[in-house]
Amino acid sequence: MASTSNTPTILVIDDDDDLRYSLKRVLSARTCNFIEADSGEAGLQMAEQHGPDVILLDNRMGGMSGIEALQHLRGANPNAMIILMTAYGTTQTTIEAMKFGAFDYIMKPFDPKKILSLIDSALAASSDLVRANQGVKSEGVSAEEIEGGIIGSSSAMQAVFKMIGQVAASDVTVMVTGESGTGKELIARAIFKNSLRAQKPYIAVNCAAIPDNLIESELFGHEKGSFTGATTQRIGKFELCDGGTIFLDEIGDMALATQTKILRALQEGEIQRVGSSETVKVDVRLLAATNKPLEAMVQEKTFREDLYYRLNVVRIQLPPLRERLEDVPLLVDFVLKRLARDSKAATKAISPEAMAVLSKYTWPGNVRELENLIYRSAVMAQGDTILIKDLPQELLSAVGGVDAPAPPVGDNFLNIDDRAQSVESTEVPHAEVPAADAPVSMPFGEPFAEVYKQLREAHGTNILQHAEREIIKRTLEDVGGKQVKAAEILGITRATLRKRIDQYDLGK
Ligand SMILES: Nc1ncnc2c1ncn2[C@@H]1O[C@H](COP(=O)(O)OP(=O)(O)OP(=O)(O)O)[C@@H](O)[C@H]1O
Ligand SMILES: [Mg+2]
Incomplete structure (x- = not known):
């Protein structure tokens, strides 16, 4: 209506x-x-x-x-x-x-x-x-x-998530491209998990890891005696995956002969086991990924043009991490939390200075490199915080030295509903903030100046949130936890108060 x-x-x-x-x-x-x-x-x-x-x-x-x-x-x-x-x-x-x-x-x-x-x-x-x-x-x-674990609030990654949502529910072939370590495998899996075939098999085949002479049998199976070493019949991945999804990873590394067979499987919906003349109907959805320049390979005739068009129905191009450095703080945070969960230890923090360095680096190995670096630095860190000194020297040299810290994740008083929102830029806000000992003109006079100074000393950046948390906490204590009353004193709605309580973890 x-x-x-x-x-x-x-x-x-x-x-x-x-x-x-x-x-x-x-x-x-x-x-x-x-x-x-x-x-x-x-x-x-x-x-x-x-x-x-x-x-x-x-x-x-x-x-x-x-x-x-x-x-x-x-x-x-x-x-x-x-x-x-x-x-x-x-x-x-x-x-x-x-x-x-x-x-x-x-x-x-x-x-x-x-x-x-x-x-x-x-x-x-x-x-x-x-x-x-x-x-x-x-x-x-x-x-x-729906599987989480893919991080990114940059507009480039948001566009990727949007595309996943749009293509997942159809059976369309999706080609995921991007540099090494940008998350192609993760994205392929997310498409599968969100698809109508989510309850059916998902098989990932790394085409680069299987020798050319074996890949055909791996994908399509073989009959007993079809080649030396084929001592028993073997069912290939396509047949095993009937009704499900096959992810052909590193498809740019596949031999031309195998490409022909893949094309046929896609076009006819049928395969032949090696050494058999019988055809078998298969219903699989294909996802593919590569970090090779397929267009150039088509030009050089090392990749079949017809297969290229057949695979490239929908293309998801993952941006390199250096083009979305605003995602770095979120990724670091995510990796640290996962590390803590996996090692059943407390979550380590990272100093704003160290984060600033990471937010300036160019990450040739993309997210994989970031993960490895965080694992390594977390081991190096003696205390509960990763400091500049725990970062590898090569990285420090690569960014050309250390300067002022970047704001932590979620930094922005007005954005307090957006804990996972990344910082707007990697620019350092310090220059705009008065030094801790600068005179503060406030109606509350000396006591306030003292409070302000303490906040600056204790937290450096992000002090509004620390102050807000403290004010809300004390107000709630003051009124014995009565939210209606507290909201009235604070001058915010009860809904807003509830969000803040959640956000600052003030609930009992
Ligand atoms: N957006 C992301 N959020 C969280 N983790 C990510 C993200 N992108 C990648 N990763 C992690 O980075 C690592 C590399 O990702 P993945 O294996 O999917 O990369 P790839 O593009 O397939 O790389 P390659 O071309 O080298 O195979 C994985 O451990 C993955 O979990
Ligand atoms: Mg991969």
Whole structure:
């Protein structure tokens, strides 16, 4: 049921009163009916009653989550364009949002211009009836089954996650390219995990690791006696993987003869075991990856052009890490946490100075190099923090020395809902901050100057968050944990307070 008048209806579903209010103000720049709901449940009802054209949906709410609401809304309001607002820049949410048919997603906090232009394109799309059947189907995979572990809040990686969500549910062949260590294998697996074949087999074959004379038998199997050494019949990977997904890794290293056979398997949906004249029907989805320049190889005739086009239906090109250095702090954080989990030890930290160095390095080995470096440095670190001295000398020389620290992950007072959001730039904010001993002019006088000085000394950067945490903590203690009262004293809504309590881990 879409709204009937020409004035579009926009529904905002968010439990944060302040955010709904700001969106209302932003949207006053457009002629539209603005309606709002403060929970997923209330939002579903509103959507049913009013048939909005565009829905702005918060992902993180008490009660029903945005992703859950999204799935209901897609069913009940197939023509509404839904924009998911995510506070955490996680892979999962982005992939899920696109998979469950969101029009787009936006990370909080957002710039009013950006959300307006997104709403405008959603409105344009909603008047476009072609869209009716475009929503990606959502059968098959539940939220829990979606594998996390791919980090990246840079726009390049967000675009990758969006593509995964879009291609996963179809059987389209996907080619993943990128330099060594950029995460091609990880992406292939994520496509599989989010696909309708997620419960079926997934077989990864590293074409570079199998000798040319054996690869055919490996992929398609062989009959007993078909060649020297073939003492028994063997079933190949394609047959074993019937109904599932095959990932042909390093496909640029595959011999021309094998390429021909792969093409046939793809085109005809059938294979022949080596030494057999019988054909066997197989139904496999193919994913492929390479770090070789396939286009140049096609020119040189070392890679079949027809196979190239057959594989390259959808191309996901992974950016090298040096082009998305803003992801470095997030990756470091992620690797440190995983290391702690695997070694059952406490999570090590990294000093802002050391992080600044890592954020300047060019990472020729990409994420793999970063992982190895963090493992190694964590071992070298004597205390609980990785310091500059724990980083390898080669790396320090490569970045040309050490300077002021980069802000830690999540640094930005206004971004406090965005713990996983990366820092905006690798520029060092220190120059703009007064030195700890500079005079502070504040209405509270001396005691405040002292508090400020202590904060600067203790934390260096990010002091607003430390101060905010402390103020909220004390206020809660003061009122015996009564959230309504605390919110009133602090001058924020209860929803905002709850988010802060969560964020600063102040809940009991
Ligand atoms: N975005 C990411 N988030 C978290 N970990 C990542 C990411 N990208 C890569 N990694 C990790 O980096 C390592 C290398 O990734 P992967 O093996 O997928 O790279 P690749 O592109 O296949 O490299 P190669 O071409 O050398 O085979 C893996 O341990 C993987 O888990
Ligand atoms: Mg690989």
